[in-house]
Amino acid sequence: MPTSPTPNSTRRSERSRVAILTATRELIGDLGYAKLTIEAIAARAGVGKQTIYRWWPSKGAVVFDSLLVLSERPDGGGIELPDTGDLEHDLRTVLRATAAEFSDPAFEAPIRALNTEIINDPDLAAVYREKMESPMREAKRRRLRSAQAAGQLPADTDLDLFIDLLYAPLTQRWLLRSGPLDAPFADALVTAALRAFRP
Amino acid sequence: MPTSPTPNSTRRSERSRVAILTATRELIGDLGYAKLTIEAIAARAGVGKQTIYRWWPSKGAVVFDSLLVLSERPDGGGIELPDTGDLEHDLRTVLRATAAEFSDPAFEAPIRALNTEIINDPDLAAVYREKMESPMREAKRRRLRSAQAAGQLPADTDLDLFIDLLYAPLTQRWLLRSGPLDAPFADALVTAALRAFRP
Amino acid sequence: MPTSPTPNSTRRSERSRVAILTATRELIGDLGYAKLTIEAIAARAGVGKQTIYRWWPSKGAVVFDSLLVLSERPDGGGIELPDTGDLEHDLRTVLRATAAEFSDPAFEAPIRALNTEIINDPDLAAVYREKMESPMREAKRRRLRSAQAAGQLPADTDLDLFIDLLYAPLTQRWLLRSGPLDAPFADALVTAALRAFRP
Amino acid sequence: MPTSPTPNSTRRSERSRVAILTATRELIGDLGYAKLTIEAIAARAGVGKQTIYRWWPSKGAVVFDSLLVLSERPDGGGIELPDTGDLEHDLRTVLRATAAEFSDPAFEAPIRALNTEIINDPDLAAVYREKMESPMREAKRRRLRSAQAAGQLPADTDLDLFIDLLYAPLTQRWLLRSGPLDAPFADALVTAALRAFRP
DNA sequence: CGGTAACCGAGACGGTACGTCAAGTCTTCAA
DNA sequence: TTGAAGACTTGACGTACCGTCTCGGTTACCG
Numbered sequence: 001m002p003t004s005p006t007p008n009s010t011r012r013s014e015r016s017r018v019a020i021l022t023a024t025r026e027l028i029g030d031l032g033y034a035k036l037t038i039e040a041i042a043a044r045a046g047v048g049k050q051t052i053y054r055w056w057p058s059k060g061a062v063v064f065d066s067l068l069v070l071s072e073r074p075d076g077g078g079i080e081l082p083d084t085g086d087l088e089h090d091l092r093t094v095l096r097a098t099a100a101e102f103s104d105p106a107f108e109a110p111i112r113a114l115n116t117e118i119i120n121d122p123d124l125a126a127v128y129r130e131k132m133e134s135p136m137r138e139a140k141r142r143r144l145r146s147a148q149a150a151g152q153l154p155a156d157t158d159l160d161l162f163i164d165l166l167y168a169p170l171t172q173r174w175l176l177r178s179g180p181l182d183a184p185f186a187d188a189l190v191t192a193a194l195r196a197f198r199p
Numbered sequence: 200m201p202t203s204p205t206p207n208s209t210r211r212s213e214r215s216r217v218a219i220l221t222a223t224r225e226l227i228g229d230l231g232y233a234k235l236t237i238e239a240i241a242a243r244a245g246v247g248k249q250t251i252y253r254w255w256p257s258k259g260a261v262v263f264d265s266l267l268v269l270s271e272r273p274d275g276g277g278i279e280l281p282d283t284g285d286l287e288h289d290l291r292t293v294l295r296a297t298a299a300e301f302s303d304p305a306f307e308a309p310i311r312a313l314n315t316e317i318i319n320d321p322d323l324a325a326v327y328r329e330k331m332e333s334p335m336r337e338a339k340r341r342r343l344r345s346a347q348a349a350g351q352l353p354a355d356t357d358l359d360l361f362i363d364l365l366y367a368p369l370t371q372r373w374l375l376r377s378g379p380l381d382a383p384f385a386d387a388l389v390t391a392a393l394r395a396f397r398p
Numbered sequence: 399m400p401t402s403p404t405p406n407s408t409r410r411s412e413r414s415r416v417a418i419l420t421a422t423r424e425l426i427g428d429l430g431y432a433k434l435t436i437e438a439i440a441a442r443a444g445v446g447k448q449t450i451y452r453w454w455p456s457k458g459a460v461v462f463d464s465l466l467v468l469s470e471r472p473d474g475g476g477i478e479l480p481d482t483g484d485l486e487h488d489l490r491t492v493l494r495a496t497a498a499e500f501s502d503p504a505f506e507a508p509i510r511a512l513n514t515e516i517i518n519d520p521d522l523a524a525v526y527r528e529k530m531e532s533p534m535r536e537a538k539r540r541r542l543r544s545a546q547a548a549g550q551l552p553a554d555t556d557l558d559l560f561i562d563l564l565y566a567p568l569t570q571r572w573l574l575r576s577g578p579l580d581a582p583f584a585d586a587l588v589t590a591a592l593r594a595f596r597p
Numbered sequence: 598m599p600t601s602p603t604p605n606s607t608r609r610s611e612r613s614r615v616a617i618l619t620a621t622r623e624l625i626g627d628l629g630y631a632k633l634t635i636e637a638i639a640a641r642a643g644v645g646k647q648t649i650y651r652w653w654p655s656k657g658a659v660v661f662d663s664l665l666v667l668s669e670r671p672d673g674g675g676i677e678l679p680d681t682g683d684l685e686h687d688l689r690t691v692l693r694a695t696a697a698e699f700s701d702p703a704f705e706a707p708i709r710a711l712n713t714e715i716i717n718d719p720d721l722a723a724v725y726r727e728k729m730e731s732p733m734r735e736a737k738r739r740r741l742r743s744a745q746a747a748g749q750l751p752a753d754t755d756l757d758l759f760i761d762l763l764y765a766p767l768t769q770r771w772l773l774r775s776g777p778l779d780a781p782f783a784d785a786l787v788t789a790a791l792r793a794f795r796p
Numbered sequence: 797c798g799g800t801a802a803c804c805g806a807g808a809c810g811g812t813a814c815g816t817c818a819a820g821t822c823t824t825c826a827a
Numbered sequence: 828t829t830g831a832a833g834a835c836t837t838g839a840c841g842t843a844c845c846g847t848c849t850c851g852g853t854t855a856c857c858g
Contacts, residue, residue: 012829013829013830016830016831032319033319034319037817037818037819038818038819038820039817039818039819040818042831046831047830047831048830048831048832048833049819049820049821049831049832049833050820050821050822050830050831050832051829051830051831053819053820053821054830059819112318112319115318115374116315116318116319118374118375119311119314119315119318119374119375120231120232120233120311120315122376125375125376125377126376128375129375129377133375133377158387161368161387161388161391164368164371164372165364165368165388165391165395167371168367168368168370168371168372169360169363169364169367169368171367171371172363172366172367172370172371173363173367175314175317175318176317176318176324176327176328176332177321177324177325178324178328178332188357188360189360189364192360192364192395192396193395195394195395195396195397196364196391196392196394196395197391197394198394209850210806210807210808210809210849210850211808212808212809215808215809215810236838236839236840237839237840237841238838238839238840239839241810245810246809246810247808247809247810247811247812248810248811248840248841248842249808249809249810249811249841249842249843250808250809250810252841252842253808253809409801409802409803409804409854409855409856410803411803411804414803414804414805430717431717432717435843435844435845436844436845436846437843437844437845438844440805440806444805445804445805445806446803446804446805446806446807447805447806447807447845447846447847448803448804448805448806448846448847448848449803449804449805451846451847452803452804510716510717513716513772514713514716514717516772516773517709517712517713517716517772517773518629518630518631518709518713520774523773523774523775524774526773527773527775531773531775556785559766559785559786559789562766562769562770563762563766563786563789563793565769566765566766566768566769566770567758567761567762567765567766569765569769570761570764570765570768570769571761571765573712573715573716574715574716574722574725574726574730575719575722575723576722576726576730586755586758587758590758590762590793590794591793593792593793593794593795594762594789594790594792594793595789595792596792607824607825608823608824608832608833608834608835609834610834610835613834613835613836634812634813634814635813635814635815636812636813636814637813639836643836644835644836645834645835645836645837645838646814646815646816646836646837647815647816647817647834647835647836647837648834648835648836650815650816651834651835
């Protein structure tokens with residue numbers, strides 16, 4: 001496993017680990033991904049470069065770990081999508097929120113940085129899927145299964161395809177900046193996805 | 200416009216321009232994007248570094264221009280999607296071909312390089328949309344309009360949304376390597392997109 | 399002959415020649431010798447680089463020619479040392495004047511530049527001796543021969559040695575900045591040189 | 598002080614320092630001063646360029662330090678001029694030796710390089726006077742004082758002027774290549790200097 | 797007196813070296 | 828014995844100039 005967000009040695013300094021991850025997140029926000037350097041991270045964290053190289057195999061792994069906390073629930077519990085009983089309404093809420101998050105400058109730089117690393121590093125992509133994508137996708141599946149139980153979605157629906165149809169166009173548009181990430185677009189996606197799987 | 204694929208001065212050496220673009224394409228294939236350097240491009244092209252810096256504002260712009268030719272038809276004509284009269288059949292053909300292209304090692308490295316640049320450089324993203332995305336999307340729209348005329352797609356279909364639904368999940372899966380790009384996946388996307396817009 | 403201060407072709411542009419020499423002199427004064435570049439000369443003179451390379455073989459040659467005018471009499475006549483009939487008095491006058499000239503900021507940079515070139519370029523050194531040193535030394539010899547005729551200097555005096563004794567310590571001190579170039583030093587040199595050759 | 602021939606930090610690599618100085622000396626001999634580059638020094642010394650820039654402020658300072666060792670006695674003792682009791686004889690010996698040294702190709706290039714730097718860099722000139730000129734001049738003064746004690750030179754002789762009279766013409770002639778550096782010239786200088794200060 | 801050849805300003809070209817930055821490795825020293 | 832500090836080699840960066848080479852546009856001569 002290329003990243004080690006938790007100490008794998010009792011000797012490891014927790015203080016340094018946190019300082020490095022924090023410094024990395026701050027620097028990505030300040031400079032963007034392209035200008036991020038290991039030296040700057042070490043300097044800002046008040047840490048020797050060797051301490052970074054000792055615990056992470058690549059810059060990408062540091063960046064990844066530093067952003068992992070963004071997706072972690074402080075309470076340790078799993079992520080949960082809203083479930084009012086009305087699938088279409090809930091999906092609109094969630095998709096609009098996702099669109100808004102992409103537009104938030106505080107998330108913009110880090111997520112672009114993360115994508116840059118993942119696109120070019122298959123190992124990191126695997127870790128990403130395991131640590132960040134999977135939990136989120138499982139939460140989405142849970143909500144859709146609940147809808148199936150409620151008879152709002154056919155029982156034989158390919159849930160992963162449904163999720164892809166819903167989210168991929170949104171992510172795509174954000175990555176390539178090919179159009180506005182607004183509520184009408186989010187709503188249109190929800191409508192289209194639901195229509196694609198109606199009986 | 201940040202890139203200038205054609206000489207903007209009578210003094211510009213066409214020989215050098217072509218050599219630079221060719222060398223860039225070859226090096227991306229050999230080394231991947233991350234290890235591509237301006238010095239290596241200049242050396243391989245038999246050109247002074249200054250000649251690159253004189254005509255392109257950034258490494259990304261050179262990479263972009265070098266890949267632009269991949270999307271250009273040698274005959275100068277526009278791109279055209281197949282039109283046998285059967286929309287579903289044609290879309291399957293096209294989507295399967297797109298999936299196959301993504302799996303082709305010759306395209307893999309360059310297109311990942313291009314995406315890396317585009318994600319982090321809004322200017323380049325704009326040029327990308329204008330020079331590469333737009334012509335392709337227009338060709339897709341033409342095929343869909345033809346289907347509308349043939350009564351295979353409702354006249355009020357939001358063609359751009361249709362295209363997003365069809366292609367975004369494919370691109371997403373390829374970028375993040377989150378699953379196989381095979382014929383069943385392509386077919387499922389076609390089916391889902393068509394069902395989303397059936398009357 | 400490595401330098402050609404006068405046009406050797408009727409086609410040569412006198413305007414350009416003068417502009418180049420003037421620009422060179424100005425730039426040496428502004429930047430010092432080390433930062434002087436052919437490109438800057440060409441730019442300041444409003445001249446193509448090729449026009450410089452066409453007429454001078456090296457940067458040193460341009461510098462040399464540009465400084466040659468400093469030693470030329472505007473009236474075209476030769477240099478002449480004062481001759482009041484009192485050798486010691488005249489030598490003091492001349493040596494003090496030489497010391498003052500060395501201290502003049504307007505001469506400082508150019509003459510250092512000239513020396514730098516001459517030290518490292520034997521060809522230039524030869525031209526320097528012919529064009530600048532010889533006429534000056536001949537004028538000094540003339541004054542000393544006049545003194546011999548007046549019985550103020552033995553007839554068998556080695557005039558070149560006398561001149562070296564007089565001027566070399568002055569030049570040395572200026573070049574290496576090893577001491578003040580003041581009147582007492584000049585006077586001491588005159589006294590010593592005269593004593594060295596008194597009967 | 599612009600040069601630091603001895604490590605000013607315990608962290609400094611003595612191996613690198615010596616390699617740089619040695620490479621510089623060798624390259625000056627091979628290429629001459631004008632073609633000496635920092636890159637070539639670093640390459641020949643097997644050292645990163647940064648290591649040079651870290652410890653020396655300019656190319657001149659490296660050149661200077663590399664030549665400093667030429668004037669250092671390995672035994673740590675000071676320089677001493679011969680003292681047979683016969684001043685004229687000793688001065689002839691020393692001046693002829695100096696002339697011969699100037700003619701030695703192994704000294705030619707480095708000393709010209711040194712002079713080039715010193716002429717154009719007042720700071721370097723100051724260090725030169727302190728580290729190289731002064732010890733040598735003091736040795737000369739000692740020999741002359743010994744002659745004064747022996748009654749071969751008046752007690753009120755201006756020793757520095759005497760030294761200038763003796764050496765400046767020699768150095769001048771060598772720098773400008775204005776004449777042969779042979780024994781007759783050396784002898785003539787000795788004779789003249791002694792005559793200038795005889796009672 | 798009209799062609800033409802040399803010279804001109806301009807500036808692109810293939811290069812070399814600059815001085816800086818950062819990468820990843822290695823060494824020293826204090827806690 | 829870890830970890831901070833930071834020197835080390837390496838190598839790419841983007842810039843400045845080098846000296847050469849066109850490119851059109853004068854300019855002066857020669858046929």
